[in-house]
Amino acid sequence: MELKARSHFIYLLITTMLLAGPACAAEVFRWVDENGEVHYSETLPPDFQDKGHDVLNRRGIVLDEDVSLTPPPPPPEPEPDENVPQELPRDSSGLPRPKQQYSEVEMQKRMDNFLMLRYESEQEIVDAMNVEIKQLAYDRRLLETGRDSMLDAYRGNIKQAANKQRSGQAVDDSASRDIDNLRSGLAKNQKELDLLMARELSIKTDFQAQMDRYRYLLEEWAKEQADS
Numbered sequence: 001m002e003l004k005a006r007s008h009f010i011y012l013l014i015t016t017m018l019l020a021g022p023a024c025a026a027e028v029f030r031w032v033d034e035n036g037e038v039h040y041s042e043t044l045p046p047d048f049q050d051k052g053h054d055v056l057n058r059r060g061i062v063l064d065e066d067v068s069l070t071p072p073p074p075p076p077e078p079e080p081d082e083n084v085p086q087e088l089p090r091d092s093s094g095l096p097r098p099k100q101q102y103s104e105v106e107m108q109k110r111m112d113n114f115l116m117l118r119y120e121s122e123q124e125i126v127d128a129m130n131v132e133i134k135q136l137a138y139d140r141r142l143l144e145t146g147r148d149s150m151l152d153a154y155r156g157n158i159k160q161a162a163n164k165q166r167s168g169q170a171v172d173d174s175a176s177r178d179i180d181n182l183r184s185g186l187a188k189n190q191k192e193l194d195l196l197m198a199r200e201l202s203i204k205t206d207f208q209a210q211m212d213r214y215r216y217l218l219e220e221w222a223k224e225q226a227d228s
Helices: 002-019 102-117 122-166 173-227
Strands: 030-031 038-042 055-058 062-065
Touching: 102 173, 122 173
Parallel strands: none
Antiparallel strands: 030 038, 030 055, 055 062
């Protein structure tokens, strides 16, 4: 609708300018600004005198067409230089991510230095891993205790409901809701236990990678000492 209204407005503007009578200019200029917008006017802006433009007569017929109304295409982007770090992908906000300050080699060297400063022996790596796993073990015990409690309640409610049905009594809605809530609680508890197990495996994998790197760096250091 907006495009249709704009076209109608331009049509009325041209018609008015072309048919206004002798007092109006006999020619109309059509030109494109730097933003690609098409303009119609009786006179050209000063900075467009020497630029391409179309000249129309009173009937809207193009008398002199210098350039196309389509603005010139933007210059092609230069080919990326492999030696120059490229911009990282933008985040969800649309803002560019900070440029990488270090190359992969420099980053690895910094990580290696931090690793050797953090641990003085392989045992310290094992101890650090055990601290994190111990915290997970505490959380797991809490979840397992809650699971056992809910499981006992769930089994008790199921047993009561079964006894009522065997005796010909109806199971009331509150008992059914309690059973459903306990079933949902058990499912949620199991999901949290699964996440803890996955987290424990991730911790062990991460510390094993640190151990492997630590041993590699020690071997390289020993080689350098032997060669010097």
